[in-house]
Amino acid sequence: MSTVKADLSMSLDGYVAGPNPTLDEPLGEGGEELHEWLLATRAWRASHGKEGGETGVDSDIAEELESGSDATVMGRRMFSGGSGPWEDDPKASGWWGEEPPFRQPVFVLTHHEREPLSLGATTFEFVTDGAESALGLAREAAGDGDVQIAGGAEAVQQYLRSGDLKELHVHVAPILLGGGARLLDNLGDDPPKLEQTRAVESPSGAIHLSYRVGA
Amino acid sequence: MSTVKADLSMSLDGYVAGPNPTLDEPLGEGGEELHEWLLATRAWRASHGKEGGETGVDSDIAEELESGSDATVMGRRMFSGGSGPWEDDPKASGWWGEEPPFRQPVFVLTHHEREPLSLGATTFEFVTDGAESALGLAREAAGDGDVQIAGGAEAVQQYLRSGDLKELHVHVAPILLGGGARLLDNLGDDPPKLEQTRAVESPSGAIHLSYRVGA
Numbered sequence: 001m002s003t004v005k006a007d008l009s010m011s012l013d014g015y016v017a018g019p020n021p022t023l024d025e026p027l028g029e030g031g032e033e034l035h036e037w038l039l040a041t042r043a044w045r046a047s048h049g050k051e052g053g054e055t056g057v058d059s060d061i062a063e064e065l066e067s068g069s070d071a072t073v074m075g076r077r078m079f080s081g082g083s084g085p086w087e088d089d090p091k092a093s094g095w096w097g098e099e100p101p102f103r104q105p106v107f108v109l110t111h112h113e114r115e116p117l118s119l120g121a122t123t124f125e126f127v128t129d130g131a132e133s134a135l136g137l138a139r140e141a142a143g144d145g146d147v148q149i150a151g152g153a154e155a156v157q158q159y160l161r162s163g164d165l166k167e168l169h170v171h172v173a174p175i176l177l178g179g180g181a182r183l184l185d186n187l188g189d190d191p192p193k194l195e196q197t198r199a200v201e202s203p204s205g206a207i208h209l210s211y212r213v214g215a
Numbered sequence: 216m217s218t219v220k221a222d223l224s225m226s227l228d229g230y231v232a233g234p235n236p237t238l239d240e241p242l243g244e245g246g247e248e249l250h251e252w253l254l255a256t257r258a259w260r261a262s263h264g265k266e267g268g269e270t271g272v273d274s275d276i277a278e279e280l281e282s283g284s285d286a287t288v289m290g291r292r293m294f295s296g297g298s299g300p301w302e303d304d305p306k307a308s309g310w311w312g313e314e315p316p317f318r319q320p321v322f323v324l325t326h327h328e329r330e331p332l333s334l335g336a337t338t339f340e341f342v343t344d345g346a347e348s349a350l351g352l353a354r355e356a357a358g359d360g361d362v363q364i365a366g367g368a369e370a371v372q373q374y375l376r377s378g379d380l381k382e383l384h385v386h387v388a389p390i391l392l393g394g395g396a397r398l399l400d401n402l403g404d405d406p407p408k409l410e411q412t413r414a415v416e417s418p419s420g421a422i423h424l425s426y427r428v429g430a
Contacts, residue, residue: 012385012409012424013399014229170227172387174426176399178406184228184391191393194227199416207414207422209227211389 002142004135005167006149006156007065009034009206011177016153019179021077026095028180034173037206038062047101057202065169070145071138072102073131075155076110079124096122102150105141107134109155131158153181160213161188168194168213174205217357219350220382221364221371222280224249224421226392231368234394236292241310243395249388252421253277263316272417280384285360286353287317288346290370291325294339311337317365320356322349324370346373368396375402375428383409383428389420 008016011034018028027034038044042053043063053059080095099120100106106124114126127134138147149159159165170183198210223231226249233243242249253259257268258278268274295310314335315321321339329341342349353362364374374380385398413425 012426013402013406014397019404172424174409174411176402176406176409178402178404182229187228187391187393189234189393191228191391194389194391196389196420199420199422201414201416201422205411205414207416207424209387209422211227 002139002144002146003166004139004147004149004159004164005068005169006151006159006165007068007169007171008151008156008183009038009171009173010183011173011175013176013178014182014184015177015180016151016183017181018177021180023095028177030175030177031180033175034177037171037173037202037204038065040204049099057200057208058204058206061171061200061202061208066101068146069104069142069148071104071142072106072148072150073134073138073155073159074106074108074150075152076108076112078150078152078155079106079108079110100124105138106150107138107141109134131155131162132164135159135164153183153185156183157186160184160192161186163192163214166213168211170209170211172207172209217354217359217361218381219354219362219364219374219379220283220384221366221374221380222283222384222386223366223371223398224253224386224388225398226388226390228391228393229397229399230392230395231366231398232396233392236395238310243392245390245392246395248390249392252386252388252417252419253280255419272415272423273419273421276386276415276417276423281316283361284319284357284363286319286357287321287363287365288349288353288370288374289321289323289365290367291323291327293365293367293370294321294323294325315339320353321365322353322356324349346370346377347379350374350379368398368400371398372401375399375407378407378429381428383426385424385426387422387424 010016018031021028037058040054041059041062042055043059045053047066100122103121108126110126117124192213194211200208225231233246236243252273255269256274256277257270258274260268262281315337318336323341325341332339407428409426415423
Protein backbone atom coordinates (compact mmCIF):
# COMPACT_ATOMS: atom_id res chain seq x y z
CA MET A 1 0.00 0.00 0.00
CA SER A 2 1.15 3.49 -0.74
CA THR A 3 2.62 5.29 2.26
CA VAL A 4 4.08 8.63 3.31
CA LYS A 5 7.59 8.55 4.71
CA ALA A 6 10.60 10.61 5.62
CA ASP A 7 14.23 9.59 5.51
CA LEU A 8 16.85 11.89 7.01
CA SER A 9 20.33 11.92 8.45
CA MET A 10 20.44 13.40 11.94
CA SER A 11 23.25 14.26 14.34
CA LEU A 12 23.27 12.65 17.78
CA ASP A 13 21.99 15.96 19.14
CA GLY A 14 19.04 15.83 16.76
CA TYR A 15 19.92 18.25 13.94
CA VAL A 16 19.37 17.64 10.22
CA ALA A 17 21.28 20.81 9.34
CA GLY A 18 23.90 22.77 11.23
CA PRO A 19 23.80 26.44 12.20
CA ASN A 20 24.03 29.35 9.75
CA PRO A 21 23.09 27.79 6.40
CA THR A 22 24.12 29.69 3.27
CA LEU A 23 23.89 29.03 -0.46
CA ASP A 24 27.47 27.78 -0.39
CA GLU A 25 26.86 25.68 2.69
CA PRO A 26 23.16 24.84 2.53
CA LEU A 27 23.39 22.27 5.33
CA GLY A 28 24.94 24.79 7.69
CA GLU A 29 28.19 24.59 9.58
CA GLY A 30 29.28 20.99 9.92
CA GLY A 31 26.11 19.78 8.21
CA GLU A 32 27.94 18.01 5.39
CA GLU A 33 29.22 15.51 7.93
CA LEU A 34 25.65 14.28 8.40
CA HIS A 35 25.83 12.59 5.02
CA GLU A 36 29.38 11.27 5.06
CA TRP A 37 28.05 7.72 5.44
CA LEU A 38 25.86 8.22 2.35
CA LEU A 39 28.27 10.02 0.05
CA ALA A 40 30.86 7.28 0.42
CA THR A 41 28.50 4.56 -0.84
CA ARG A 42 28.55 2.93 -4.23
CA ALA A 43 24.74 3.26 -4.49
CA TRP A 44 24.75 7.03 -3.96
CA ARG A 45 27.68 7.52 -6.32
CA ALA A 46 26.06 5.41 -9.04
CA SER A 47 22.84 7.43 -8.84
CA HIS A 48 24.89 10.60 -9.22
CA GLY A 49 26.80 9.31 -12.23
CA LYS A 50 29.98 8.53 -10.36
CA GLU A 51 31.98 5.33 -10.26
CA GLY A 52 33.38 3.47 -7.28
CA GLY A 53 32.33 3.83 -3.68
CA GLU A 54 31.86 1.47 -0.80
CA THR A 55 29.55 -1.51 -0.73
CA GLY A 56 27.98 -2.90 2.43
CA VAL A 57 25.22 -1.93 4.83
CA ASP A 58 25.34 1.80 4.11
CA SER A 59 25.18 1.25 0.35
CA ASP A 60 22.29 -1.20 0.65
CA ILE A 61 20.36 1.34 2.69
CA ALA A 62 21.25 4.17 0.30
CA GLU A 63 19.85 2.08 -2.53
CA GLU A 64 16.55 1.60 -0.71
CA LEU A 65 16.40 5.32 -0.14
CA GLU A 66 17.03 6.16 -3.79
CA SER A 67 14.30 3.84 -5.02
CA GLY A 68 11.87 4.40 -2.19
CA SER A 69 9.36 6.92 -3.56
CA ASP A 70 7.50 8.10 -6.65
CA ALA A 71 6.81 11.66 -5.55
CA THR A 72 8.44 14.07 -3.11
CA VAL A 73 7.33 16.97 -0.92
CA MET A 74 9.85 19.50 0.39
CA GLY A 75 9.95 22.82 2.17
CA ARG A 76 10.86 26.04 0.42
CA ARG A 77 14.29 26.33 2.03
CA MET A 78 15.21 22.84 0.98
CA PHE A 79 14.45 23.76 -2.61
CA SER A 80 16.32 27.04 -2.54
CA GLY A 81 19.25 25.94 -0.43
CA GLY A 82 19.67 27.27 3.09
CA SER A 83 18.51 30.82 3.50
CA GLY A 84 18.72 31.82 -0.17
CA PRO A 85 15.51 33.68 -1.06
CA TRP A 86 14.80 32.40 -4.55
CA GLU A 87 11.64 34.48 -4.63
CA ASP A 88 13.85 37.44 -5.55
CA ASP A 89 14.86 35.70 -8.75
CA PRO A 90 11.98 33.86 -10.40
CA LYS A 91 14.37 32.09 -12.75
CA ALA A 92 16.49 30.67 -9.95
CA SER A 93 16.62 26.90 -10.06
CA GLY A 94 17.39 26.27 -6.43
CA TRP A 95 20.70 24.69 -5.59
CA TRP A 96 20.00 21.30 -7.11
CA GLY A 97 21.76 22.00 -10.38
CA GLU A 98 20.69 20.91 -13.86
CA GLU A 99 20.06 17.24 -12.94
CA PRO A 100 18.48 17.08 -9.49
CA PRO A 101 18.66 13.61 -7.96
CA PHE A 102 14.91 13.18 -7.41
CA ARG A 103 13.85 12.14 -10.95
CA GLN A 104 10.17 12.37 -9.97
CA PRO A 105 7.58 15.08 -9.30
CA VAL A 106 8.62 17.30 -6.39
CA PHE A 107 6.07 19.53 -4.64
CA VAL A 108 7.59 22.55 -2.89
CA LEU A 109 5.74 24.13 0.05
CA THR A 110 5.88 27.90 -0.36
CA HIS A 111 3.92 31.13 -0.01
CA HIS A 112 5.20 32.42 -3.34
CA GLU A 113 3.45 31.42 -6.56
CA ARG A 114 5.71 30.26 -9.31
CA GLU A 115 5.52 28.36 -12.58
CA PRO A 116 6.58 24.70 -12.48
CA LEU A 117 10.23 24.03 -13.23
CA SER A 118 11.61 21.02 -15.08
CA LEU A 119 15.24 20.09 -14.59
CA GLY A 120 16.41 16.82 -16.10
CA ALA A 121 14.00 14.11 -15.01
CA THR A 122 12.73 16.14 -12.05
CA THR A 123 9.77 18.52 -12.07
CA PHE A 124 9.32 21.04 -9.28
CA GLU A 125 5.79 22.25 -8.66
CA PHE A 126 5.19 25.09 -6.21
CA VAL A 127 2.22 24.71 -3.88
CA THR A 128 0.89 27.78 -2.09
CA ASP A 129 -2.27 26.46 -0.47
CA GLY A 130 -0.84 24.42 2.31
CA ALA A 131 0.73 21.16 3.38
CA GLU A 132 -2.36 19.00 2.92
CA SER A 133 -2.80 20.24 -0.62
CA ALA A 134 0.84 19.51 -1.46
CA LEU A 135 0.55 16.03 0.00
CA GLY A 136 -2.64 15.39 -1.98
CA LEU A 137 -0.90 16.34 -5.21
CA ALA A 138 2.08 14.17 -4.31
CA ARG A 139 -0.15 11.19 -3.50
CA GLU A 140 -1.88 11.59 -6.85
CA ALA A 141 1.45 11.83 -8.68
CA ALA A 142 2.82 8.79 -6.83
CA GLY A 143 -0.17 6.58 -7.63
CA ASP A 144 0.54 3.25 -5.98
CA GLY A 145 4.03 4.43 -5.04
CA ASP A 146 5.18 6.10 -1.86
CA VAL A 147 5.52 9.79 -1.07
CA GLN A 148 8.77 11.02 0.44
CA ILE A 149 8.81 14.07 2.72
CA ALA A 150 12.36 15.10 1.89
CA GLY A 151 12.66 17.88 4.49
CA GLY A 152 13.50 20.24 5.95
CA ALA A 153 12.77 19.67 9.60
CA GLU A 154 9.68 21.90 9.59
CA ALA A 155 8.02 20.02 6.74
CA VAL A 156 8.60 16.69 8.47
CA GLN A 157 7.24 18.09 11.75
CA GLN A 158 4.14 19.32 9.97
CA TYR A 159 3.31 15.88 8.60
CA LEU A 160 4.15 14.21 11.91
CA ARG A 161 1.68 16.51 13.67
CA SER A 162 -1.02 15.97 11.06
CA GLY A 163 -0.64 12.20 11.35
CA ASP A 164 0.06 11.78 7.64
CA LEU A 165 3.64 10.60 8.04
CA LYS A 166 3.61 6.85 8.62
CA GLU A 167 7.23 5.79 8.26
CA LEU A 168 10.24 7.53 9.74
CA HIS A 169 13.77 6.54 8.78
CA VAL A 170 16.54 8.24 10.71
CA HIS A 171 20.25 7.80 10.11
CA VAL A 172 22.04 8.91 13.26
CA ALA A 173 25.50 10.24 12.43
CA PRO A 174 28.17 10.13 15.15
CA ILE A 175 28.51 13.90 15.40
CA LEU A 176 27.29 16.83 17.47
CA LEU A 177 26.31 20.00 15.58
CA GLY A 178 25.38 22.18 18.57
CA GLY A 179 22.70 24.09 16.67
CA GLY A 180 20.73 24.29 13.44
CA ALA A 181 17.46 22.68 12.39
CA ARG A 182 16.22 20.08 14.83
CA LEU A 183 14.24 17.28 13.26
CA LEU A 184 12.04 16.09 16.12
CA ASP A 185 10.89 19.40 17.56
CA ASN A 186 7.55 21.15 17.93
CA LEU A 187 5.68 17.86 18.08
CA GLY A 188 3.17 19.12 20.64
CA ASP A 189 1.97 17.66 23.95
CA ASP A 190 0.97 14.34 22.51
CA PRO A 191 3.67 13.23 20.08
CA PRO A 192 2.96 10.17 17.95
CA LYS A 193 3.80 6.68 19.14
CA LEU A 194 6.67 4.91 17.42
CA GLU A 195 7.19 1.27 16.72
CA GLN A 196 10.71 0.34 15.72
CA THR A 197 10.82 -1.79 12.62
CA ARG A 198 14.57 -1.91 12.04
CA ALA A 199 17.87 -0.93 13.60
CA VAL A 200 21.14 -1.47 11.78
CA GLU A 201 24.56 -0.30 12.82
CA SER A 202 27.29 0.28 10.28
CA PRO A 203 31.09 0.39 10.39
CA SER A 204 30.83 4.04 9.27
CA GLY A 205 29.38 4.95 12.66
CA ALA A 206 25.93 5.72 11.26
CA ILE A 207 22.97 3.96 12.88
CA HIS A 208 20.03 3.33 10.58
CA LEU A 209 16.74 3.40 12.48
CA SER A 210 13.26 2.81 11.06
CA TYR A 211 9.96 3.38 12.81
CA ARG A 212 6.29 2.94 12.06
CA VAL A 213 4.55 6.12 13.20
CA GLY A 214 1.14 6.31 14.89
CA ALA A 215 -0.99 4.12 17.11
CA MET B 216 42.90 4.66 33.44
CA SER B 217 40.25 6.43 35.41
CA THR B 218 37.72 8.27 33.27
CA VAL B 219 34.63 10.46 33.54
CA LYS B 220 31.51 9.19 31.82
CA ALA B 221 27.79 9.56 31.50
CA ASP B 222 25.25 6.88 30.73
CA LEU B 223 21.66 7.88 30.02
CA SER B 224 18.50 6.69 28.31
CA MET B 225 17.24 9.19 25.76
CA SER B 226 14.11 9.38 23.60
CA LEU B 227 14.53 9.59 19.83
CA ASP B 228 13.73 13.30 20.15
CA GLY B 229 16.58 13.72 22.61
CA TYR B 230 14.94 13.93 26.03
CA VAL B 231 16.19 12.23 29.19
CA ALA B 232 13.03 13.26 31.09
CA GLY B 233 9.57 14.14 29.87
CA PRO B 234 7.64 17.36 30.49
CA ASN B 235 6.23 18.41 33.89
CA PRO B 236 8.25 16.34 36.37
CA THR B 237 6.76 15.93 39.86
CA LEU B 238 7.77 14.02 42.99
CA ASP B 239 5.37 11.26 41.97
CA GLU B 240 6.60 11.28 38.40
CA PRO B 241 10.19 12.48 38.65
CA LEU B 242 10.96 11.59 35.04
CA GLY B 243 8.06 13.68 33.75
CA GLU B 244 5.17 12.62 31.58
CA GLY B 245 6.07 9.48 29.66
CA GLY B 246 9.58 9.52 31.08
CA GLU B 247 9.29 6.09 32.67
CA GLU B 248 9.19 4.59 29.19
CA LEU B 249 12.80 5.70 28.69
CA HIS B 250 13.93 2.94 31.03
CA GLU B 251 11.60 0.14 30.01
CA TRP B 252 14.50 -1.67 28.36
CA LEU B 253 16.47 -1.45 31.63
CA LEU B 254 13.77 -2.29 34.16
CA ALA B 255 12.96 -5.52 32.36
CA THR B 256 16.50 -6.87 32.67
CA ARG B 257 17.70 -9.53 35.05
CA ALA B 258 20.79 -7.43 35.88
CA TRP B 259 18.78 -4.39 36.96
CA ARG B 260 16.33 -6.49 38.94
CA ALA B 261 19.11 -8.35 40.72
CA SER B 262 20.81 -5.12 41.75
CA HIS B 263 17.48 -3.94 43.16
CA GLY B 264 16.86 -7.14 45.13
CA LYS B 265 14.34 -8.59 42.71
CA GLU B 266 14.28 -11.98 41.07
CA GLY B 267 13.68 -12.88 37.43
CA GLY B 268 13.97 -10.56 34.47
CA GLU B 269 15.23 -10.92 30.96
CA THR B 270 18.72 -11.93 29.93
CA GLY B 271 20.38 -10.86 26.68
CA VAL B 272 21.93 -7.71 25.27
CA ASP B 273 20.01 -5.27 27.45
CA SER B 274 20.87 -7.15 30.63
CA ASP B 275 24.55 -7.39 29.69
CA ILE B 276 24.63 -3.65 29.15
CA ALA B 277 22.71 -2.97 32.36
CA GLU B 278 25.31 -4.99 34.22
CA GLU B 279 28.14 -2.90 32.77
CA LEU B 280 26.30 0.22 33.82
CA GLU B 281 25.78 -0.99 37.40
CA SER B 282 29.44 -1.84 37.87
CA GLY B 283 30.86 1.00 35.82
CA SER B 284 31.87 3.62 38.38
CA ASP B 285 33.21 4.19 41.89
CA ALA B 286 31.83 7.68 42.46
CA THR B 287 28.91 9.65 41.05
CA VAL B 288 28.08 13.31 40.42
CA MET B 289 24.49 14.44 39.98
CA GLY B 290 22.47 17.62 39.74
CA ARG B 291 20.24 18.84 42.52
CA ARG B 292 17.00 17.97 40.79
CA MET B 293 18.14 14.44 40.17
CA PHE B 294 18.76 14.05 43.89
CA SER B 295 15.47 15.57 44.96
CA GLY B 296 13.26 14.08 42.24
CA GLY B 297 11.81 16.32 39.58
CA SER B 298 10.91 19.76 40.83
CA GLY B 299 10.64 18.87 44.52
CA PRO B 300 12.51 21.55 46.46
CA TRP B 301 14.22 19.52 49.19
CA GLU B 302 15.84 22.68 50.48
CA ASP B 303 12.54 23.40 52.27
CA ASP B 304 12.96 20.25 54.31
CA PRO B 305 16.57 19.68 55.35
CA LYS B 306 15.73 16.13 56.47
CA ALA B 307 14.33 15.10 53.10
CA SER B 308 16.20 12.18 51.63
CA GLY B 309 15.43 12.81 47.99
CA TRP B 310 13.33 10.26 46.19
CA TRP B 311 15.89 7.47 46.25
CA GLY B 312 14.41 5.70 49.28
CA GLU B 313 16.32 4.02 52.10
CA GLU B 314 18.62 2.00 49.85
CA PRO B 315 19.64 4.11 46.85
CA PRO B 316 21.07 2.03 44.00
CA PHE B 317 24.40 3.87 43.79
CA ARG B 318 26.26 2.19 46.68
CA GLN B 319 29.14 4.64 46.33
CA PRO B 320 29.88 8.28 47.15
CA VAL B 321 27.50 10.63 45.33
CA PHE B 322 28.28 14.32 45.00
CA VAL B 323 25.25 16.54 44.46
CA LEU B 324 25.65 19.90 42.69
CA THR B 325 23.60 22.48 44.60
CA HIS B 326 23.55 26.04 45.85
CA HIS B 327 22.22 24.97 49.26
CA GLU B 328 24.60 23.79 51.94
CA ARG B 329 23.62 20.63 53.67
CA GLU B 330 25.17 17.94 55.88
CA PRO B 331 26.13 14.69 54.13
CA LEU B 332 23.48 12.00 54.09
CA SER B 333 24.10 8.26 54.33
CA LEU B 334 21.43 5.91 53.07
CA GLY B 335 22.31 2.23 52.96
CA ALA B 336 25.62 1.89 51.12
CA THR B 337 25.29 5.29 49.45
CA THR B 338 26.58 8.59 50.81
CA PHE B 339 25.33 11.87 49.39
CA GLU B 340 27.62 14.86 49.77
CA PHE B 341 26.35 18.31 48.80
CA VAL B 342 28.79 20.52 46.91
CA THR B 343 28.12 24.24 46.73
CA ASP B 344 31.30 25.54 45.11
CA GLY B 345 30.78 24.42 41.55
CA ALA B 346 31.01 21.61 39.06
CA GLU B 347 34.81 21.40 38.96
CA SER B 348 34.97 21.10 42.73
CA ALA B 349 32.35 18.33 42.73
CA LEU B 350 34.22 16.47 40.03
CA GLY B 351 37.49 16.83 41.92
CA LEU B 352 35.92 15.29 45.03
CA ALA B 353 34.40 12.51 42.96
CA ARG B 354 37.72 11.73 41.27
CA GLU B 355 39.38 11.55 44.66
CA ALA B 356 36.67 9.26 46.01
CA ALA B 357 36.84 7.03 42.92
CA GLY B 358 40.61 6.58 43.09
CA ASP B 359 41.53 4.36 40.15
CA GLY B 360 37.84 3.86 39.35
CA ASP B 361 35.63 5.86 37.03
CA VAL B 362 33.34 8.79 37.81
CA GLN B 363 29.77 8.67 36.54
CA ILE B 364 27.90 11.88 35.75
CA ALA B 365 24.44 10.47 36.50
CA GLY B 366 22.45 13.47 35.26
CA GLY B 367 20.34 15.39 34.82
CA ALA B 368 20.82 16.87 31.39
CA GLU B 369 22.29 20.14 32.69
CA ALA B 370 25.00 18.41 34.69
CA VAL B 371 26.02 16.32 31.67
CA GLN B 372 26.07 19.43 29.46
CA GLN B 373 28.26 21.23 31.97
CA TYR B 374 30.91 18.50 31.87
CA LEU B 375 30.66 18.17 28.08
CA ARG B 376 31.34 21.92 27.75
CA SER B 377 34.24 21.81 30.20
CA GLY B 378 35.80 18.90 28.33
CA ASP B 379 35.90 16.70 31.42
CA LEU B 380 33.42 14.14 30.14
CA LYS B 381 35.31 11.55 28.08
CA GLU B 382 32.81 8.75 27.52
CA LEU B 383 29.18 9.14 26.55
CA HIS B 384 26.82 6.17 26.58
CA VAL B 385 23.36 6.83 25.21
CA HIS B 386 20.52 4.33 25.12
CA VAL B 387 18.04 5.55 22.52
CA ALA B 388 14.51 4.42 23.40
CA PRO B 389 11.98 4.08 20.55
CA ILE B 390 9.73 6.85 21.86
CA LEU B 391 9.00 10.54 21.35
CA LEU B 392 8.44 12.63 24.49
CA GLY B 393 7.69 15.96 22.82
CA GLY B 394 9.23 18.00 25.64
CA GLY B 395 11.20 17.84 28.88
CA ALA B 396 14.93 17.87 29.56
CA ARG B 397 17.02 17.58 26.44
CA LEU B 398 20.35 15.84 26.92
CA LEU B 399 22.46 17.27 24.12
CA ASP B 400 21.56 20.93 24.33
CA ASN B 401 23.45 24.12 25.14
CA LEU B 402 26.73 22.70 23.88
CA GLY B 403 27.89 25.98 22.37
CA ASP B 404 29.25 26.86 18.94
CA ASP B 405 32.00 24.30 18.99
CA PRO B 406 30.57 21.07 20.38
CA PRO B 407 33.00 18.26 21.14
CA LYS B 408 33.94 15.69 18.50
CA LEU B 409 32.62 12.17 18.97
CA GLU B 410 34.15 8.87 18.03
CA GLN B 411 31.77 5.97 18.12
CA THR B 412 33.14 3.02 20.02
CA ARG B 413 30.09 0.76 20.05
CA ALA B 414 26.60 0.44 18.66
CA VAL B 415 24.32 -2.40 19.68
CA GLU B 416 20.69 -2.85 18.81
CA SER B 417 18.38 -4.87 21.01
CA PRO B 418 15.10 -6.71 20.49
CA SER B 419 13.57 -4.30 23.03
CA GLY B 420 13.93 -1.46 20.53
CA ALA B 421 16.63 0.31 22.54
CA ILE B 422 19.84 1.20 20.71
CA HIS B 423 22.95 1.28 22.86
CA LEU B 424 25.47 3.81 21.58
CA SER B 425 28.89 4.59 23.03
CA TYR B 426 31.19 7.43 22.08
CA ARG B 427 34.61 8.67 23.03
CA VAL B 428 34.33 12.42 23.52
CA GLY B 429 36.89 15.02 22.49
CA ALA B 430 39.57 15.35 19.86
